[in-house]
Amino acid sequence: MQTKTNTAANHAPLAQNGTMFTILIAVSMVHLLNDTIQAVVPAIFPIVKDSLSLTYTQLGLIAFALNLTASILQPAIGMYSDKKPQPYLLPLGVVATLLGVLGLALATGFWSMLGSVVLVGIGSSVFHPETAKVAYLAAGARRGLAQGIFQVGGNAGQALAPIMTALIFVPLGQAGILWFTILAAIAIAIQMYTARWYSGRLRSGTVKKRSSQAAGVPVAGRRKIAAAISILVLLLTSKMAYLAGMTSFYSFYIIDRFQLSVQEAQWCVFAFLAAGATGTFFGGPLADMWGRRNVIWFSIIGALPFAFLLPYMNFTTSVVFCVIIGFTIMSSGSVNIVYAQELLPGNIGTVSGLFFGLAFGAGGLGAAALGALADTTSIAYVIKLCAFLPLIGLLTIFLPSDRKLRQWAEEAEQNQIAR
Known part of the structure; x- marks a missing residue:
């Protein structure tokens, strides 16, 4: 029998709308710290390329190794955590x-x-699926908003990469990375708090074992769900490959084209990433109001014309276009995952691990391929080629509507009851 001596974190009451903002802010902060540390890797590329005599291909392989590690491990950890949640993996990661x-x-x-x-990459693999599960649990009915709060931390962390290059790595060099051990220590402390809250939910029975809801879905319905998941995977792959090109190589392109310093080029990349973080945050609540698929459409149609024109603009216009592209293309960043979670509601850890893993994998493969292509052609060719990647997003036309999603969920529930 539980006593009143249990921690407040374990038994904190839910808000009236069921959304635990304290927990969401905590996981968002750790997401910021985690992705800031992860963003150190591409941020130091302009520094270590010369100091360690690395080629573009080697830089691409370094980015690929980071992303491949996360891509392989995250789905496996997500599947395991669905069967047997492990709260204290959060600080260990x-x-x-x-x-x-x-x-x-x-x-x-x-x-x-x-x-x-x-x-x-191993640290990120442990962090993302289990923490995304915590965010889902703390969301209540506002899943888009909750996922937006969670993911905006990660996007904000990624946006800090060019600032780190300009303000830390240029003056301090590679040794400046040592300062980021402080961020890791802070993240460990916050994850201990989150793990205690999550553990309390497990003991109270709030977190249920993997649902058997899929068993209530007819075979035809399962095929439609599988098709929708496949489309979401393709959308995510194209988006992350585009982002890999922008974050890893766009600074080299504008340095060469406009004769900028490393610091000046990094501010342009920062504008792109900061706008992306803003888009991620607003995309979640907008999807709660206007529908998941509508926001996904906006992210594709809104970004396409600017992505095509970006390589041909002057510097000032390029900065403006980077802001527009970043905001629009990332506005569906949290929405894709919420959409997939609602397609497979009993497999939150698996879905989160799969999609975060795919995001890392697609980014890593994109960086490696684009780096090798840059060595054999030119940076300008690579940036122009990247403009075509968002076209894959037009497959959104085949995604089921939000109403269809709700209909499938109701049918699955009725079939389960009938059994």
């Missing part, structure tokens, strides 16, 4: 990240850099 940060600061060549980013 950040410990791996901390070790990776130390390795990055002390790396002396390509292989030591590669090993360090694998550790950072």
